[in-house]
Amino acid sequence: MNAIQSPLTPYEALCWYLEAGVDEAVGETPVNRFAPQPEAAPILPPAFAKPTVAADKPPVSPPASRPHASGPSIAAGVKTLDALREALEALEGCALKTTATQLVFADGNPDAKVMFVGEAPGADEDRIGRPFVGQAGKLLDKMLASIGLDRSNAYITNLLPWRPPGNRTPTPQEVAQLLPFLERHIELADPQILVLLGGTAAQAVLAHSEGITKLRGKWFDYATPGLVRPVSALATFHPAYLLRQPAQKREAWRDLLMLRRKLDEIGT
Ligand code: URA
Numbered sequence: 001m002n003a004i005q006s007p008l009t010p011y012e013a014l015c016w017y018l019e020a021g022v023d024e025a026v027g028e029t030p031v032n033r034f035a036p037q038p039e040a041a042p043i044l045p046p047a048f049a050k051p052t053v054a055a056d057k058p059p060v061s062p063p064a065s066r067p068h069a070s071g072p073s074i075a076a077g078v079k080t081l082d083a084l085r086e087a088l089e090a091l092e093g094c095a096l097k098t099t100a101t102q103l104v105f106a107d108g109n110p111d112a113k114v115m116f117v118g119e120a121p122g123a124d125e126d127r128i129g130r131p132f133v134g135q136a137g138k139l140l141d142k143m144l145a146s147i148g149l150d151r152s153n154a155y156i157t158n159l160l161p162w163r164p165p166g167n168r169t170p171t172p173q174e175v176a177q178l179l180p181f182l183e184r185h186i187e188l189a190d191p192q193i194l195v196l197l198g199g200t201a202a203q204a205v206l207a208h209s210e211g212i213t214k215l216r217g218k219w220f221d222y223a224t225p226g227l228v229r230p231v232s233a234l235a236t237f238h239p240a241y242l243l244r245q246p247a248q249k250r251e252a253w254r255d256l257l258m259l260r261r262k263l264d265e266i267g268t
Helices: 010-019 071-079 079-090 123-128 134-147 170-190 200-205 241-246 246-265
Strands: 112-119 156-157 194-195 219-222 233-235
Touching: 071 079, 071 200, 079 170, 079 194, 112 170, 112 200, 123 134, 123 219, 134 156, 134 241, 134 246, 156 170, 170 194, 170 200, 194 246, 200 233, 233 241
Parallel strands: 112 156, 112 194, 194 233
Antiparallel strands: 219 233
């Protein structure tokens, strides 16, 4: 049987992929993920791996279930920002890690009174390893500068520390798995003000389902058991959205002025 002839040259096919948002090769060979999967073999600690002992000795039975530390308990156990970074580097069972180049933890001053939280690293952040270094980051830097801030007096991180493939929106499962780490990040950095950039970060951190247009422009009290006092939290538009919708910069400017007034109140 003849192979199906593609009407596209390889170059045209690559361009088509890029236009469709496929900008990463995650494997050498195609995988049909709709095909029925064979039941996965359990991952066992070496002591319970397939017995190599002589056949006359009865094999040791594996435990009914393998104890697995959960995200919230790992995050709750870390006491410093360095330990949090290490815990994320060592985190198991997060598929995003396998497609991302590296962990993108934070940038700026961890002692700053104001902490910004974006959605997730993009291609530039994934390559460089720092949040907000691409086009959206350049706009964020301008937004900070307009109210007298920069990366020496602001701390910056993301809801997800790994880039979702093709910059897709984080799934609810990814948010659920990684939110405890962001919550611990906020507790350890202990800012006085939290700024949530875009709907995904705002909805996850504030645990609200309204869109960013409803959530932005007002102060919330953000409290967790690990914080000594509630943090004033403000949501605003994500800089990447403002690049696509410059007319919304007017509203974002109102939010920045609210932030400036709050910074004045706390003497920053
Ligand atoms: N968008 C984000 O939300 N975070 C980044 O770090 C870069 C772009």
